[in-house]
Amino acid sequence: ETAVFQTPNYHVTQVGNEVSFNCKQTLGHDTMYWYKQDSKKLLKIMFSYNNKQLIVNETVPRRFSPQSSDKAHLNLRIKSVEPEDSAVYLCASSYTDSSGNTLYFGEGSRLIVV
Amino acid sequence: QEKVQQSPESLIVPEGAMSSLNCTFSNSASQSIWWYQQHPGKGPEALISIFSNGNKKEGRLTVYLNRASLHVSLHIRDSQPSDSAVYLCAVTAGGNYKPTFGKGTSLVVHP
DSSP states (O other), rough: OOOOOEOOOOOEEOOOOEEEEEEEEEEEEEEEEEEOOOOOOOOEEEEEETTTTEEEOOOOTEEEEEEEEOOOOEEEEESSSGGGGEEEEEEEEEEOOTTTTOOEEEOOOEEEEE | OOOOEEEEEEEEEESSOOOEEEEEEEEETTTEEEEEEEEETOOOOEEEEEEEEEEEEEEEEEEEEEETEEEEEESSOOOGGGGEEEEEEEEEEETSOEEEOOOOOEEEEEO
């Protein structure tokens, strides 16, 4: 049963446009993540938030910016998209404790930049 | 930065066979290792995790961890066509908020 909800599922846009992806989790988790998955299925972490605080900010272009209003929501905005931004963007959430953290993923938001 | 490598890149097995997938990681302090399954058009779903040296069994799945050799393997007994998916290995260091994933193994189980 899906508990991490992403919108939109699919978006086609032109180079230079702005895009936003939304993510909501209903699991009560304290940490949320954005991953980028390329055509070869490699998942690369972009950002992670713990209780609305940015704690991981990997080296991504400045046109990417995360936004968190509360610990259940984490959005991703891309200003002025480029062709290399075409990918699937996966949102995930987890508890964080000493035993590690199981990630629960949404179904992804596929971005195609033409 | 943690590096995670998976092999083979793809695996084709007949129904009922054992499927064996491998994962190596670079940081001996890595605390936990997870295996995820991803079907086309879906997000990854956690299958099984291991934290201590040795093995762990859950249903048809067995995972082996050898910290000395920085190696973990996943074995799927009696593979079924529904097991066909991409399997991702993920490694997290203690207190780390950025689980690192391998490139995955694409498993195809043919009837």
